[in-house]
Each structure stands twice: as structure tokens, then as C-alpha cells.
Amino acid sequence: MEKDLTLHWLSVPGYEKVLYFKQPSVQLEGYIAIHSTQRGPALGGTRFWPYSSQDDALTDVLRLAQGMSYKAAGAELPLGGGKAVLIGNPNLLKSPEYFHAYAQVINQFKGSYITAEDMNINTEDIRLIAEKTTHVVGRSDKSGNPSPWTALGVFYGVLATLAFAFPHRDLSSLSFAIQGVGETGFHLLQQLVEHGAKNITISDINPEKVARIQSRYPFINVADDHTLLSLPVDVLCPCAFGGILNAHTLPTIQAKAIAGSANNIFLDLEKDPQRFHEAGILVAPDYIINAGGLINVFHEFNNDLDPKRLTVEVSKIGERLSRLYQAIKKTEINPFTYSLNQIIGTF
């Protein structure tokens, strides 16, 4: 172990292990949190972000680690939930030495934490981490970019949502609004078009992303971001950022169903899910619908890279959502407030 590496284990209620680490010689600083290994090793990516304080980083890693437990349980994978955050400016700090040092921190968990990509961590960074630890997935020479698999799972989730909300209508008769046409939104749009959707409106703050869609699919409508949320469409697909469903946006939203890739779609997890439920808007839980990428890296972890088997597993996201919607209908329990054991019990 490097002489200037500091490890500080924190006791956080509800979490199995939380580690703060710092190695000034390579400007490495961050947290790894394991929320649960009840179902297996905790798998969750590493996020690299210039957090304004240690507290902000800790709050983020705890929330993300818990989210991974839910996602793994909702995908019926033998995995627990964990996550890591690296504090600092990724553009300034990345180096082979930096990632080698980080890999040694991952090794402290002896395989109970497995890392992967998240914001500002790409396949090249993963390759460097993999030079010093085996507890890493998402390598470009293995499962590669998870986004198309996430989008495929979202597509199956959208189909399940439609079957529940609009039982007698097909894709060609429904209207869609997609917020964000980056990695996942773009692939979701492709799937929708290939399966007959005709009435689609998109928004993206990046004009290049909009132009890519317009050149390929000239019939797609484009809206500005503010207008998109309030369009009178059947289905809204949030594929950009979280927190867009809240008390402020609820009165403007006209969609009957909401299903997309974005993580943490509700701003206030205590109050917003119930508000949308009472307004009669069906919202697909993010931790179920966007698990395709996790299923993809799990297959790498299991040394199974067969795309056909993976497609079958990702398509099960649709079946799981259908089961969940039926359960909500019977019990009226909001799935966004499920405990981990309730999720495990549902699937």
C-alpha cells in the first residue's frame, strides 16, 4: 500500500461499508459506499465529479449506492448495490498513476465492490483501472458501451407501459416526446421508429444531437426543452437528467404515461411519486426500466457475452414492469417507496 494513502472507514446507518480515501501524491480523493451485498457483490460505477465539498460527494455516493441495490434487485440479478465517487476535475487529474492508485483502493474490498463506468469515467479509464484490479467491468474489449442495452431495456419498458396505459392502441397511433437524444435517447428513438412510431417530438440542448436526428429522421418534430414537457402527447420519455418530475412540472405535464432512461426522475422522492399517482399519470420506475446497462455488465462479470442471451435478459425488463403495474393496481402501493425487501419480494 502507498505510504501516503489514507483510508477512513465510516459508520453510516443502512450501509454495509463506506470508505473515504485520499492519496495526495496523485491527488486521489473519494468515497466508495456499499449499500447492500444481500444478493451478491456490490456492482456500481465510479463517478468523477468536481464536488464542491466532501459532504456533497458523500451524499451523492450514498444515494447512488442505494439506487444500485434497487436496480440489481429489480433486475433479479445476484448483485448488491455500491458506488464510488472521485472528487476533483477529471480533465486535470486523470493519469495512469491516478487510476492505478484508485484500483488499489478497490482491492481493499476484496471483490465485494466491483466498479464500472459512470459520469466522466470512460472505457480508457476502465482499462487503466483493470491493469491493477480484477474487480472491474465495462471494458471496451468485453461488454463495451452499455447505452444501447439500456435503451433496448427502456424500449421494452415503454412497450409494457403502453400495454398497461393504452391497452388497445399500437405504436403508430400514439404520440411520444423524448427529452434528450444522447446515447440512450437516440437508441430509444431508433427502436420506436423501427417498430412503427410516427408521431415523435424531441428536444436536446445540444444542437448537434438534434441535427443528427433531423438528418436521419426528417419527419421527427423538434421542440424547445421547456415546451417539450408540456406537449399534449401520450408518452413522455425523459432521457436526459433527473428531477424533472416535481411539484412545479406536474401541472404542465399532459402525458398519460412517463417512461424513459433518466435516473432519479422525481425531485422529491417522498412526495412527488404520490402527486403523479394521484394525477393519474403512470410513471415507470427508473430503477426497473433503465437496468439494461447493468444487465449488460453483469453478463461481462459472468463471462457471458452472447448478444442473443443478453437480448432475452434485457427484454425481461418489460415483463417485470408489467408485473409491477399489476401489483400496483391491486395494492395501490407506490413502487417508488418500496423497500429493498419489497422489491426482492415482488420479482
Ligand code: NAD
Ligand atoms: P447522454 O449524455 O448521452 O445524453 C443525454 C442527452 O440529454 C444529451 O444529448 C444532452 O445534450 C441532453 N440534455 C441535457 N440536458 C437537457 C435538457 N435540459 N433538455 C434536453 N436535453 C438535454 O446520456 P445518456 O447516457 O443517454 O443518459 C441519459 C440518462 O439516462 C441519464 O439520466 C443517465 O443517468 C441515465 N442512464 C443511462 C444509462 C446508460 O447506459 N447510458 C444507464 C442507466 C441510466
